[in-house]
Amino acid sequence: MSIKSKILPQTADPVTAAVPTMTRRVTLVVPVYNEEESIAAFLAHTSPILQSLGPRFAFDILFVNDGSRDKTERIILAAAAERGDIGLINLSRNFGKEAALVAGLNHARGDAVIPLDVDLQDPPEVIGAMLEKWEEGARIVNARRARRDGDNIVKSVTARAFYRIFNALAERPIPRGVGDFRLLDREVVQAICQLGERSRCNKAVFSWVGFETDEVTYDRPARAAGSSQWSYWKLWRLALDGIFASSTMPLRIWTYIGMAMALVSLLYSTFLIVRTLFFGIDVPGYASTAVLILIFGGLNMFALGIIGEYVGRIYTEVRQRPLYIVRSQHPAAGTDD
Secondary structure (H helix, E strand, O other): OOOOOOOOOOOOOOOHHHOOOOOOOEEEEEOOOOOOOOOOHHHHHHHHHHHHHHEEEEEEEEEEEOOOOOOHHHHHHHHHHOOOOOOEEEEEEOOHHHHHHHHHHHEEEOOOEEEEEOOOOOOOOHHHHHHHHHHHHOEEEEEEEEEOOOOOOHHHHHHHHHHHHHHHHOOOOOOOOOEEEEEEHHHHHHHOOOOOOOOOOOOHHHHOOOOOEEEEEEEEOOOOOOOOOOHHHHHHHHHHHHHHHHHHHHHHHHHHHHHHHHHOOOOOOHHHHHHHHHHHHOOOOOHHHEEEEEEHHHHHHHHHHHHHHHHHHHHHHOOOOOOOOEEEEEEOOOOOO
């Protein structure tokens, strides 16, 4: 059944006939670390796009300075002095992007929050389409990367491998090709801020909370300025945090492996006993003994490593240290002061 709009008659109550459109506030959360070369380009590129989306939406930009050692803080403060829509959260040191993003979510006060990178690889042109999905009822609007022109072959291959491995192990899969760039409704942000774990993989958290989800697609361009702060070692650590913080499947796998190895050992022991009883003691074989010891020893060490990863994260959780420490704060309109 379709619903058609009707023209109110001249005698209609003017209070009900003219309902003003409420402006909805949207906060852009932008974690930065040594990005002095990218901030000016980001603001120059983003501001006209945000202005074109008014007056239904009012935007503010909340930068989270994750312990930068260059002129990042001064450049943001200079921009904030000229504009009233820029806020800054300074962390006391470099806590990592996951913690910086959590700090931004905790301090943002928009009706919707959009995390995005300052390097313009998350194109602000997509924000309009995300807002349309939000107005249609979606509480989370994912931005899926159709192409990754800015990534080299190694990074593209490893990224695809991570999503495959993670989704094979995790209890709650994450959408492939979707990073932190997405729209989160205020209700979703409040749910995320209630979570207290310290070992964070925000992509997994965004997927775990649920809510109505939609998506838009875009082609990811190369960086507009500066260089990436993500080394392969940092990406490797992030991948491990994502897997071990979101799933106990690696431990369960080793339970199955242990059961299979115990069964094989029992069968082989039975075979040796029966052969000895019927054919006597054979000449001992050094090679077979050494191979068995090395195989079982290597598997044991690998299993202990898996257990150690979980124990280390348990240790991090029980210490109850804060995920980040705020050194100073310069709020903009719509952010928590």
